[in-house]
Amino acid sequence: MNIISGIKLVTFDATNTLIKFRMPPWHYYALVAKDYGFTGTEREVKEKFIDSYRCMWEKYPNFGKSSIPWDQWWRKVVERTFEGQIPQGKETVISKILIEEYKTSKLWCVAQGGRQLLNILEKKGINTGVVSNFDPRLHDILRSVGIIKQFKFIITSYEVGCSKPDKEIFSLAMKKCGLSEPSECLHIGDDVKKDYEAAISAGWRALVVPSGDAPLAMTEDSPAPEHVYPDLLTLANCIEKL
Structure with missing residues (x-):
């Protein structure tokens, strides 16, 4: 099966698909808070x-x-995480550090095979983009890990005002490339509902690359086996042979 036959646009989910945490967030949160x-x-x-x-x-x-700015949203997450466990007022300092450092390659890296896959798609003349439920820092992260220039566009749910699995976010991606046929688009992500099923529902083709932290539980409603890849490196090798 030629998974990219007729495809003019490939989009990626970000967290746990295209980019990975260098360490679990709670590990670094605890490290900073100590x-x-x-x-x-x-x-x-x-x-x-x-x-x-x-x-x-x-x-x-x-x-x-x-309702509230995205950075205030994250400050509240940090405050709730450490509520009653740190001296009063320190949560402001901790949240500022975490918000800034989670923009960088200190805490993020490109998933194995990610760079190879992007290079292969570029050689084949296929546009690439990012469609992710994320705040605006995603641009800084992709710049920091060195792959931002390989994308035609980056769509974050916060910036466009809708999030996966809403079909609208996939329509916006098509508009970015001037495409009108959903079947010419392929989305790759780790979440069956928000990535795979959402893209299929929008008329796109889709592939799943399960997160190592949350292996795909196969059921009767699971994606077809040929739509599931263990990692981006395996997918890159398959596409390179086509």
């Missing part, structure tokens, strides 16, 4: 961080797009 009086454990930070992120997304969807 310099400001935190004495708890990484496990405690993980539990509180995951809960804080979930609560904030439910209360202020899409990083607070319609």
Whole structure:
């Protein structure tokens, strides 16, 4: 099967697909907080961080797009994560450090095979873009890891005001390339619902590259096996042979 036959645009999800954390966020959160009086454990930070992120997304969807600035949204996540566990006032300093450092290659790297895949698609004359549920720092991150120039466009949910799995975000990506046929577009991501099913629902083709932290659970409703790749390197090698 030629997975890129007729394809004019390939878009990527960002977190856990195109780019990866160099270390789990809760590990670095705990590391930074220890310099400001935190004495708890990484496990405690993980539990509180995951809960804080979930609560904030439910209360202020899409990083607070319609209600609060994205950086204030993240400050609230940090505050909730360390609530009652650090001296009063220190959460402001900690959140400022974390917000700034999570813009850089100190904490992010390109996923294995990512650079190879981008280079192969470029050689084949296929446009590439990023479609991600992310705040505006994604531009800084992709610049820091050295791949921003390879994309025709970068769409973050915060900047456009809609997030995956909304079909509208895929329509916006097509407009960026002047395309009108969804079947000429391919999206690659790690989330079955937000990436694979959402793209298919928008009329696109789609592939899944499961996150190592959350292996794909195969069910009757799972993507077809030929639409699932273990990593971007395997996918790059397959496409290079076509």
